[in-house]
Amino acid sequence: MAGDFTLACPLPxxxxxxxxxxxxxxxxxxxxxxxxxxxxxxxxxxxxxxxxGARLDLVGPTAFTTDSYxxxxxxxxxxxxGTLAVNGTVNDLAMCGARPEFIxxxxxxxxxxxxxxxxxxxxxxRAAARAAGVRLVTGDLKVxxxxxxxxxxxxxxxxGRIVAPGPVGPDAVRPGDAVILSGDIGRHGIAVMAAREGLxxxxxxxxxxxxLAAPVLALFEAGIAVHCLRDLTRGGLASGLVEVAxxxxxxxxxxxxxxxxxxxxxxxxxxxxxxxxxxxxxGRFVAFVAADDAEHAVTVLREHEVxxxxxxxxxxxxxPAGRVTCRGALGGTRVIDMLNGEQLPRIx
Amino acid sequence: MAGDFTLACPLPxxxxxxxxxxxxxxxxxxxxxxxxxxxxxxxxxxxxxxxxGARLDLVGPTAFTTDSYxxxxxxxxxxxxGTLAVNGTVNDLAMCGARPEFIxxxxxxxxxxxxxxxxxxxxxxRAAARAAGVRLVTGDLKVxxxxxxxxxxxxxxxxGRIVAPGPVGPDAVRPGDAVILSGDIGRHGIAVMAAREGLxxxxxxxxxxxxLAAPVLALFEAGIAVHCLRDLTRGGLASGLVEVAxxxxxxxxxxxxxxxxxxxxxxxxxxxxxxxxxxxxxGRFVAFVAADDAEHAVTVLREHEVxxxxxxxxxxxxxPAGRVTCRGALGGTRVIDMLNGEQLPRIx
Numbered sequence: 001m002a003g004d005f006t007l008a009c010p011l012p013x014x015x016x017x018x019x020x021x022x023x024x025x026x027x028x029x030x031x032x033x034x035x036x037x038x039x040x041x042x043x044x045x046x047x048x049x050x051x052x053g054a055r056l057d058l059v060g061p062t063a064f065t066t067d068s069y070x071x072x073x074x075x076x077x078x079x080x081x082g083t084l085a086v087n088g089t090v091n092d093l094a095m096c097g098a099r100p101e102f103i104x105x106x107x108x109x110x111x112x113x114x115x116x117x118x119x120x121x122x123x124x125x126r127a128a129a130r131a132a133g134v135r136l137v138t139g140d141l142k143v144x145x146x147x148x149x150x151x152x153x154x155x156x157x158x159x160g161r162i163v164a165p166g167p168v169g170p171d172a173v174r175p176g177d178a179v180i181l182s183g184d185i186g187r188h189g190i191a192v193m194a195a196r197e198g199l200x201x202x203x204x205x206x207x208x209x210x211x212l213a214a215p216v217l218a219l220f221e222a223g224i225a226v227h228c229l230r231d232l233t234r235g236g237l238a239s240g241l242v243e244v245a246x247x248x249x250x251x252x253x254x255x256x257x258x259x260x261x262x263x264x265x266x267x268x269x270x271x272x273x274x275x276x277x278x279x280x281x282x283g284r285f286v287a288f289v290a291a292d293d294a295e296h297a298v299t300v301l302r303e304h305e306v307x308x309x310x311x312x313x314x315x316x317x318x319x320p321a322g323r324v325t326c327r328g329a330l331g332g333t334r335v336i337d338m339l340n341g342e343q344l345p346r347i348x
Numbered sequence: 349m350a351g352d353f354t355l356a357c358p359l360p361x362x363x364x365x366x367x368x369x370x371x372x373x374x375x376x377x378x379x380x381x382x383x384x385x386x387x388x389x390x391x392x393x394x395x396x397x398x399x400x401g402a403r404l405d406l407v408g409p410t411a412f413t414t415d416s417y418x419x420x421x422x423x424x425x426x427x428x429x430g431t432l433a434v435n436g437t438v439n440d441l442a443m444c445g446a447r448p449e450f451i452x453x454x455x456x457x458x459x460x461x462x463x464x465x466x467x468x469x470x471x472x473x474r475a476a477a478r479a480a481g482v483r484l485v486t487g488d489l490k491v492x493x494x495x496x497x498x499x500x501x502x503x504x505x506x507x508g509r510i511v512a513p514g515p516v517g518p519d520a521v522r523p524g525d526a527v528i529l530s531g532d533i534g535r536h537g538i539a540v541m542a543a544r545e546g547l548x549x550x551x552x553x554x555x556x557x558x559x560l561a562a563p564v565l566a567l568f569e570a571g572i573a574v575h576c577l578r579d580l581t582r583g584g585l586a587s588g589l590v591e592v593a594x595x596x597x598x599x600x601x602x603x604x605x606x607x608x609x610x611x612x613x614x615x616x617x618x619x620x621x622x623x624x625x626x627x628x629x630x631g632r633f634v635a636f637v638a639a640d641d642a643e644h645a646v647t648v649l650r651e652h653e654v655x656x657x658x659x660x661x662x663x664x665x666x667x668p669a670g671r672v673t674c675r676g677a678l679g680g681t682r683v684i685d686m687l688n689g690e691q692l693p694r695i696x
Binding site: 021022024025026027028029031051052053054055056057058059060061062063064065066067068069070092093096097098102104105106107108110111126137138139140143144146147148150153154156157159164168169170201230231233234235239336339340343346 | 369370372373374375376377384400401402403404405406407409410411412413414415416417418438441443444446450452453454455456458459486489490492493495497498501505506507510514516517518528565575578579581582583600644664686687688691693
């Protein structure tokens with residue numbers, strides 16, 4: 001299809017300062033944008049073939065996932081919509097027990113978007129893809145008229161080979177499994193909220209946005225019996241745990257003292273009246289592993305910078321089905337639930 | 349990630365009449381929307397697993413493609429954004445010489461969208477997926493605030509096994525190849541334009557939006573030496589031919605008399621001052637095949653309803669590189685080029 005990244009005809013950069021509707025038309029203006037911004041950043045033999053799709057060589061069980069990104073603002077401390085779009089899909093593949101290999105990118109641009117903003121986002125995507133070891137092999141570009149989008153939306157889909165030796169998902173969780181959290185929670189949500197609302201906290205809190213495949217693959221390489229993985233995004237730790245508990249038909253008991261929240265994040269949550277359990281993350285996950293493997297798993301995870309704060313935060317119980325609880329520092333126990341509404345729209 | 353189709357917890361339909369921001373929050377409202385609209389339509393064992401992605405079993409060369417759809421209006425004679433989103437990606441896979449197998453769907457909804465509109469679009473996607481024989485195995489849902497999108501955008505990505513025995517793409521095109529067009533051109537563009545602008549033509553022109561995999565796969569099954577395939581979308585027949593000619597470094601000579609344009613489409617083009625070569629299609633493609641196989645290919649294509657109007661429209665020449673020409677009925681020859689700007693924004 002015209003407007004895929006996979007088209008013909010290099011042209012010199014004509015210095016378009018903002019995105020125009022013609023950039024989405026699949027004609028010469030589209031080619032100019034592809035040649036000046038996208039193709040130099042996403043240099044891949046598959047893109048060079050300039051065809052309607054990429055050709056991959058895959059063998060065996062493969063994970064396939066998709067996410068659209070609509071974060072506002074487009075750029076925030078610790079990342080931008082581009083880093084988020086690559087890492088989010090890389091992480092979804094990792095949570096399937098897969099080695100992320102190939103991603104696609106579909107861009108919806110709003111007329112009037114600064115070309116420089118697009119260039120920065122695309123370069124962030126390149127850096128994130130390299131860091132995560134994935135190839136961006138196919139893409140698409142659309143432009144909508146002014147006022148019909150919010151600058152820039154990105155969809156990424158991903159494909160990767162499943163390396164997990166057994167099923168990884170809520171159905172594989174068993175009573176007695178240990179629940180391991182990979183690090184402190186709440187940074188992404190607070191970073192985006194502060195950037196959007198112009199909140200001036202004493203220290204700048206940066207998003208935790210990061211690729212999680214390396215520590216996850218290390219768990220499998222170490223022979224850990226990983227039963228389920230879940231990255232913690234919108235809805236935070238609470239949604240992640242409740243989803244697994246409800247799908248598995250089991251209970252999860254956690255210990256508040258084991259769940260790390262940085263002081264500055266905790267202070268921001270207190271000021272804003274937020275529960276850190278509900279605040280979004282983009283570089284954190286929970287792993288459900290056999291109890292006997294729990295200490296080993298924590299040791300493996302701590303060898304990776306992104307999961308150096310890994311800790312056992314709870315245990316899976318047989319009942320009541322779908323119930324997640326948290327025991328506080330003073331011994332009281334509260335029930336953890338998903339938010340009913342929306343804490344912070346467009347966090348990812 | 350929360351908000352994937354692959355989540356837990358059925359809830360009764362609460363009768364939300366319009367999309368609200370909370371539907372994108374990954375919490376209870378998201379679940380309600382998934383359970384009342386998406387899951388009943390996209391009933392698939394992979395979705396039932398409610399995990400971060402789907403598990404596919406793939407062997408050998410695989411095609412991977414992505415497209416975002418921003419068509420305006422969302423519904424038009426002959427289809428809607430949902431049929432377009434499924435068929436567009438199915439067709440991109442077919443153009444890679446692949447059998448379309450699995451697709452993903454990422455939805456960006458605008459607050460205030462009528463839930464009934466969404467339901468109709470989702471049901472169209474289901475029907476299109478069934479007609480094309482593909483499984484929708486993973487998805488994602490985001491909501492942006494009122495005025496920050498235009499009702500509904502959809503991204504679909506697709507994966508399919510490559511059945512073509514050799515390379516299929518512009519690089520495989522050779523001088524002497526026959527150029528076959530699968531049917532009459534221009535219907536999709538005129539249908540969308542008429543729906544958008546409220547143009548009242550004498551007869552209602554419906555989009556040609558359709559899946560193209562069946563006739564394409566039939567070419568391979570018949571042993572035709574298919575060198576390149578290109579579906580004709582935005583930019584029309586002109587862009588499709590010019591892209592191939594430029595990438596291949598060859599010339600293409602076509603014969604206007606062989607290119608079918610329905611009378612009502614031709615009349616609409618004349619009224620609107622459009623060249624049918626530039627008008628969008630969503631159910632048409634060109635095939636570049638070895639000259640010796642051309643007649644056989646046309647016979648095979650004509651056995652399928654969607655390509656029953658297939659005809660040889662031209663020939664590939666060695667030079668000049670990138671040049672596409674068309675010989676008119678009166679013998680004059682004109683050069684065919686891509687549009688520089690945009691004929692009709694948001695046609696797909």
